[in-house]
Amino acid sequence: MFLNETQEEVRSTTRSFVNDVVRPAAEALDREERFPAEIYDEMGKLGLFGIAVPEELGGPGFDTLTYAVVMEELSRGYACVADQCGLVELISTLLVRHGTPEQRKMLPDVMAMKRKVAYCITEPEAGTDVSGIRTTAVRDGDGWVLNGGKIWIHNAPVADTGFVLARTDKEAGNRGMSIFIVDLHAKGVERGPKEHKMGQRASQVGALDFQDVRLGPDALLGEMNRGFHMMLSVLDKGRVGIAALAVGIAQAGLEAAVDYAGTRKQFCKHISEFQGVQWLLADMAKDIEAARLLVYSAAMKIDRGLDATRACSMAKCFAGDIAVARTADAVQVFGGSGYIRGFEVERLYRDAKITQIYEGTNQIQRMIIARELLRKGASA
Amino acid sequence: MKILVPVKRVVDYNVRVRVRPDGSGVELSNVKMSMNPFDEIALEEAVRLKEKGVATEVVVVSIGVPQVKDTLRTALAMGADRTILVHATDDVNQDIEPLAIAKILAKIVDAEKPQLVIAGKQAIDNDMNATGQMLAAALGWGQGTYASAVEIDEGAVLVTREVDGGLQTLRLKLPAVVTTDLRLNQPRYVALPAIMKARKKTIEEIDLAALGVDSAPRLTVLSTVEPAKRQAGVKVHSVDELISKLKNEAGVL
Numbered sequence: 001m002f003l004n005e006t007q008e009e010v011r012s013t014t015r016s017f018v019n020d021v022v023r024p025a026a027e028a029l030d031r032e033e034r035f036p037a038e039i040y041d042e043m044g045k046l047g048l049f050g051i052a053v054p055e056e057l058g059g060p061g062f063d064t065l066t067y068a069v070v071m072e073e074l075s076r077g078y079a080c081v082a083d084q085c086g087l088v089e090l091i092s093t094l095l096v097r098h099g100t101p102e103q104r105k106m107l108p109d110v111m112a113m114k115r116k117v118a119y120c121i122t123e124p125e126a127g128t129d130v131s132g133i134r135t136t137a138v139r140d141g142d143g144w145v146l147n148g149g150k151i152w153i154h155n156a157p158v159a160d161t162g163f164v165l166a167r168t169d170k171e172a173g174n175r176g177m178s179i180f181i182v183d184l185h186a187k188g189v190e191r192g193p194k195e196h197k198m199g200q201r202a203s204q205v206g207a208l209d210f211q212d213v214r215l216g217p218d219a220l221l222g223e224m225n226r227g228f229h230m231m232l233s234v235l236d237k238g239r240v241g242i243a244a245l246a247v248g249i250a251q252a253g254l255e256a257a258v259d260y261a262g263t264r265k266q267f268c269k270h271i272s273e274f275q276g277v278q279w280l281l282a283d284m285a286k287d288i289e290a291a292r293l294l295v296y297s298a299a300m301k302i303d304r305g306l307d308a309t310r311a312c313s314m315a316k317c318f319a320g321d322i323a324v325a326r327t328a329d330a331v332q333v334f335g336g337s338g339y340i341r342g343f344e345v346e347r348l349y350r351d352a353k354i355t356q357i358y359e360g361t362n363q364i365q366r367m368i369i370a371r372e373l374l375r376k377g378a379s380a
Numbered sequence: 381m382k383i384l385v386p387v388k389r390v391v392d393y394n395v396r397v398r399v400r401p402d403g404s405g406v407e408l409s410n411v412k413m414s415m416n417p418f419d420e421i422a423l424e425e426a427v428r429l430k431e432k433g434v435a436t437e438v439v440v441v442s443i444g445v446p447q448v449k450d451t452l453r454t455a456l457a458m459g460a461d462r463t464i465l466v467h468a469t470d471d472v473n474q475d476i477e478p479l480a481i482a483k484i485l486a487k488i489v490d491a492e493k494p495q496l497v498i499a500g501k502q503a504i505d506n507d508m509n510a511t512g513q514m515l516a517a518a519l520g521w522g523q524g525t526y527a528s529a530v531e532i533d534e535g536a537v538l539v540t541r542e543v544d545g546g547l548q549t550l551r552l553k554l555p556a557v558v559t560t561d562l563r564l565n566q567p568r569y570v571a572l573p574a575i576m577k578a579r580k581k582t583i584e585e586i587d588l589a590a591l592g593v594d595s596a597p598r599l600t601v602l603s604t605v606e607p608a609k610r611q612a613g614v615k616v617h618s619v620d621e622l623i624s625k626l627k628n629e630a631g632v633l
């Protein structure tokens with residue numbers, strides 16, 4: 001109803017790919033914690049990476065709403081696959097907005113997943129509070145020398161290129177950080193082991209260590225000392241993406257629960273005939289629809305150039321919270337089976353939890369919503 | 381070689397079809413519609429022949445309501461070079477019968493002069509399985525139905541057909557009509573950039589009236605009903621009881 005024909009078509013083509021290729025693979029990918037290179041290869045060919053990259057730079061040039069639709073559909077199949085799409089979207093948005101013509105030349109490889117990227121912000125002492133980063137890039141001739149360490153970086157064990165936030169001016173706080181494009185095969189780059197996670201286990205997450213890594217003059221992305229602000233400028237879009245990813249997880253749980261309730265029998269009846277189960281399903285459906293509408297509304301605000309900060313935080317926070325609560329309900333509908341490995345809802349519940357943590361924790365989203373309310377007033 | 385592919389917009393195969401309360405047909409308003417899956421296979425085959433350098437142009441035609449344009453855009457995104465919409469009605473509930481469709485397609489064939497028509501063997505809405513055959517008759521061309529393999533060979537098309545007891549291969553002189561079965565190919569997923577590019581191509585539009593075809597219905601739908609609900613099974617307590625029921629009640633022994 002909210003989508004135009006093009007967005008509907010993107011949704012239906014993504015959905016058939018996901019139904020045939022992604023969703024059937026999710027169980028094994030979770031069990032084996034494996035990087036699904038073959039799926040990413042195919043997604044690259046279908047144009048499912050770099051959704052908003054303009055046509056003149058080789059992308060499909062879609063808007064944020066279309067991106068959100070793709071994220072929900074991919075995540076309905078498997079959240080890790082959507083998270084990879086979200087990661088490439090952020091990196092390609094940064095390249096399109098701030099990259100030099102030379103730097104943008106990597107876009108086709110990034111969008112084909114021939115060059116795997118990582119977005120490297122978090123450090124042991126700097127999680128929510130990004131201003132605490134200790135990684136430094138110090139001027140050296142016409143380039144820089146990079147020292148420091150990042151943790152919990154998606155793709156770190158496999159990536160070719162890192163987009164690394166580093167301090168370039170010790171005194172200048174948030175105005176003293178810059179983003180560097182770093183060859184992760186270069187001398188001085190060490191990769192930590194792959195982390196074993198509660199959910200989204202096919203995503204390869206780990207640490208990166210930089211010791212006297214030499215960066216050339218073309219390594220700087222955008223303006224010097226503006227890294228923090230560049231990062232903030234893609235946050236809204238990142239949050240819409242993660243919100244849509246959360247909706248996709250919850251939607252998969254709802255579908256599984258409705259199917260199961262219509263086949264499982266107890267007391268000689270389908271459990272769907274018991275009001276106790278019906279109310280679980282009804283609450284799942286209404287929260288998921290509400291979250292989806294928050295996502296659409298936030299995405300449309302971005303597309304229309306309106307102030308979207310509050311809307312994006314509301315979408316991210318609400319969608320993450322209901323993804324956890326409603327996949328827990330899906331487990332409940334399945335009873336004991338829902339707690340057993342191999343049943344989709346068991347995985348969905350684990351996959352959902354991180355959506356309350358990454359891309360800004362839900363505490364921080366509430367803080368932002370409140371700050372916006374108190375600054376700009378309560379009207380919609 | 382030019383290939384013409386007729387496609388129909390039908391209720392999406394994932395939709396649970398419901399009968400309209402007055403029994404005049406099935407619910408078609410506010411229902412997700414998409415390209416008939418057999419027609420997707422036909423278009424995929426045509427596009428592959430073009431990619432192999434065997435065909436030079438793929439033209440897709442559809443007959444129906446203005447909303448058919450959505451389906452034609454999908455066809456463009458899948459690789460069709462041109463698309464034609466024949467405006468036949470504004471009523472989404474009006475189905476145009478195979479005979480009329482065949483006559484309209486024959487007019488399009490006269491104008492476009494393709495060497496090959498590849499059509500779906502049937503549309504999944506009414507399962508008529510008639511249009512391709514009627515078109516071949518109207519044109520006086522050879523026909524190869526239920527194709528599971530198609531190969532072009534010096535002015536002819538080799539069509540492998542799935543028949544009872546095995547595979548039959550026909551050699552048809554071109555021009556010819558081929559209708560596709562499920563196992564001919566696996567249609568591609570449409571790539572996102574192709575969707576965007578397809579939006580910029582135009583869809584040629586023709587009014588049915590301009591073709592001078594008599595499309596008046598010859599069939600009358602008397603009623604449409606839901607399939608009968610499956611009865612619950614019975615549990616038997618012994619093999620003897622089973623055999624007796626199979627003999628006396630089911631009458632299969």
Ligand SMILES: Cc1cc2nc3c(=O)[nH]c(=O)nc-3n(C[C@H](O)[C@H](O)[C@H](O)COP(=O)(O)OP(=O)(O)OC[C@H]3O[C@@H](n4cnc5c(N)ncnc54)[C@H](O)[C@@H]3O)c2cc1C
Pocket residue numbers: 119120121122126127128129151152153154155197200205354357358359360361362363364367
């Ligand atoms: C699977 C996974 C993938 C990740 N991928 C990446 C990646 O690709 N790149 C990257 O840079 N990072 C990545 N991260 C890191 C992620 O962004 C951080 O974990 C997140 O920002 C939170 O930081 P933290 O873990 O240090 O928690 P902390 O900041 O230590 O927070 C701990 C708790 O305190 C709360 N808290 C903190 N500050 C406040 C406050 N002011 N008011 C109220 N509550 C507060 C938080 O909400 C949280 O509940 C990833 C993490 C995981 C687990």
